[in-house]
Amino acid sequence: MSMSTFKLDTRELDKIIREMDNNKEQVAVELGFQLQAEAQKRAPRLTSAMSNSIYVVTKKSDGYAAASGAARQANPKALTQPHPKPSGNVLANVGPCVNYAEFVEFGTSRMAAQPFLTPAAEIISQKINDGTYWRKLVE
Amino acid sequence: MSGVLNLVSTGLYTKFTGDTTLKALVASNTSFYAIKAPKDEAYPFVVWSLLYGGPENITPSDLQSHLYFIRAYATSAVTTGNIHARIASLLHLQSITVTGFTNIWLSLEEEYEGEEILETGNTVYMRGGGYRIRLDS
Numbered sequence: 001m002s003m004s005t006f007k008l009d010t011r012e013l014d015k016i017i018r019e020m021d022n023n024k025e026q027v028a029v030e031l032g033f034q035l036q037a038e039a040q041k042r043a044p045r046l047t048s049a050m051s052n053s054i055y056v057v058t059k060k061s062d063g064y065a066a067a068s069g070a071a072r073q074a075n076p077k078a079l080t081q082p083h084p085k086p087s088g089n090v091l092a093n094v095g096p097c098v099n100y101a102e103f104v105e106f107g108t109s110r111m112a113a114q115p116f117l118t119p120a121a122e123i124i125s126q127k128i129n130d131g132t133y134w135r136k137l138v139e
Numbered sequence: 140m141s142g143v144l145n146l147v148s149t150g151l152y153t154k155f156t157g158d159t160t161l162k163a164l165v166a167s168n169t170s171f172y173a174i175k176a177p178k179d180e181a182y183p184f185v186v187w188s189l190l191y192g193g194p195e196n197i198t199p200s201d202l203q204s205h206l207y208f209i210r211a212y213a214t215s216a217v218t219t220g221n222i223h224a225r226i227a228s229l230l231h232l233q234s235i236t237v238t239g240f241t242n243i244w245l246s247l248e249e250e251y252e253g254e255e256i257l258e259t260g261n262t263v264y265m266r267g268g269g270y271r272i273r274l275d276s
């Protein structure tokens with residue numbers, strides 16, 4: 001049996017992997033804002049406080065003050081609470097900040113659910129699954 | 140198209156009411172409701188509703204994918220956990236009968252829990268899950 005040697009040049013691959021980390025953050029933030037827009041479009045509206053309160057917080061930006069202000073402008077009685085600041089592998093947190101939003105999304109024992117965030121997340125996750133954003137990750 | 144939702148609801152109802160263990164955990168043999176329970180329904184009971192889904196339109200057949208939120212409400216957190224566990228054992232990687240379709244996939248994808256305070260001051264607990272139900276004609 002003969003043995004052959006070969007040389008594998010991984011410089012291009014290393015470069016892609018290095019850039020992937022930066023691209024990952026950009027893609028996550030872009031998807032976060034798309035999720036915000038999709039959820040706002042689908043949120044049930046009575047005063048618009050809840051849809052106004054949907055915002056994105058990333059490691060570099062925080063939309064809480066604007067979202068909370070817009071929610072209270074639509075409904076002065078609305079109580080808001082900020083999302084946790086992303087850390088570690090979490091790159092962005094998205095959602096409404098009014099305190100009653102989870103009861104709208106998931107319903108209660110006496111009230112039907114009116115989901116708006118889960119459908120938005122399903123739509124945005126399809127963009128990851130169908131490869132729309134893979135190219136952006138490596139270019 | 141909306142007929143599919145009725146058919147899935149019938150499939151879930153049939154599955155739940157066919158299980159004596161689950162029926163023993165809720166208030167009555169028929170404490171299973173689509174969308175929401177009737178006003179003043181006695182606890183514990185089970186509710187399911189559509190979170191997201193519809194036709195996939197990627198094959199000539201009628202391929203459907205739905206995400207259902209199936210949860211239990213009770214005045215005891217442990218009871219809601221027991222009901223949720225029983226429902227998971229009946230549905231996760233199992234199947235339901237949906238007239239005109241084959242249930243090609245059914246799985247528990249995520250779990251939820253929460254609580255609410257009623258006007259009476261009593262606490263009601265919720266535990267449940269998001270179930271992916273995929274059908275093909």
